[in-house]
Amino acid sequence: MESNPEKKPLSDIAYSQIKNMLLEFELHPGSAVTEIMFMQKFGISRTPVRQALQRLEQEGFMRLTPRKGWFVAGVSLRDIQEIFVVREALEGIAARLAAELLTQEVLGELNDYMEKISNQEQTKDVDEFDPGDILHDKIFEAVNNQQMNRVLRLYDDQLRRFHIMACKLPGRALLSYKEHYEILRALTERNGENAEKAMREHIQSSKLSILDAVVNESYGKWFEC
Template sequence: MSKPVPSKATRPVARKAAPVSAPSNQRELTRAEEAYRRIKAAIFDFVLLPGEGFTESDMAERLGMSRTPVREALFRLELEGYVQVAFRSGWNVAPFDFRKLEELYDLRVVLECTAVDRLCAAEPMPDLGLLKATWLVPEKERLTDTAEVAALDEAFHATIVSAAGNQEMARVHSDVTDGIRIVRRLDFTKPPRIAATYEEHAKILRAILRRRGDQAKLMLRSHIEESKAEVRKITIHKLHSARPESARV
């Protein structure tokens, strides 16, 4: 026996759901993430220089937000070693730890050379078409913008490691890249370095594609060591010279 159909008067009326706004603490987290990214980018882009001091209020005004998300961002950056609490005067950008930077470069050599071994032994070799399209190009097609080439340089090395197929190795390499980014960007403030990077990357890539692992590792090590040597040349004058004219967070 079929069930009786409710009359129109007794049928439940569908109600339109009321819009749900994000909880205030979630909005603060989002703002804290924005503050974190902007302050970190300012450090990497030499807008904020090592040793430079600032207060939470000053930074909040620069970012156009309240102090709460800024404070959260600064605590996170402090844990990562990018800023320090300055006694009685707020915060300051952490000075360079030259020993740590050199150790990170040493670790980078180990990771990338291991990745080259894995790539050259892989059957079939992972697709490196994007790297070929970027670095094996005629000279007239090369990019000249320092920021773009610096980003592509990071992507070249990160792709070699990630293509090797070890996710933990790629994760560690990503952390290393983050730790040395400011030094690498200093390296790319010199136009001749851009041309050299194209030439060196092309040679390394061709050696990998031909499965000449030992040759690729030798060139890769030399390429990284040259960048590492820039660590010893960093001066306050050089940092100020790299600072953009319209320096803003």
């Protein structure tokens, strides 16, 4: 375990490290791990390791079967479907609210950004992040709802474990662009109803892409059930 100048609790460090390992595919869903393993790897005792694992268990990343052991949790297709229902609901209402809350200035920025992306369309490579990320970010920033953000953040991490790259399917980038364009247009018109509708369609569309990726692109091996 590297330096610890700010005296953060060891359990927090262990938590971050293990979560990183999860997000980086260093720990594969379904595989078994032991507390002793992390204890030795990090050079700390079992107590903070256990704390970290228990926290991750509550967040759905690990599973513990009593007196047997720890396992890296997978995500079932059902989980994905359920998560996307929640995302659709929350991001939809966020868009509706943002239509009233976004400042004219930010809307300007977003439109400029969108236009710039549009011009690059032909030449740009698709390896960058989904250009719509910034739109989502600005929406959540405007809505400023911590409870909502907490839920969505968790799901983002869960999904990121499996397919950051779902947006890289053929044709997905362009489609995604169009969807974001629709959202931004509704926002610019301050039309909350349409913003919510467009956002929901966008979420549903990305759900389809991800499910596609899951079943076709052999991500299947990481999934439960």
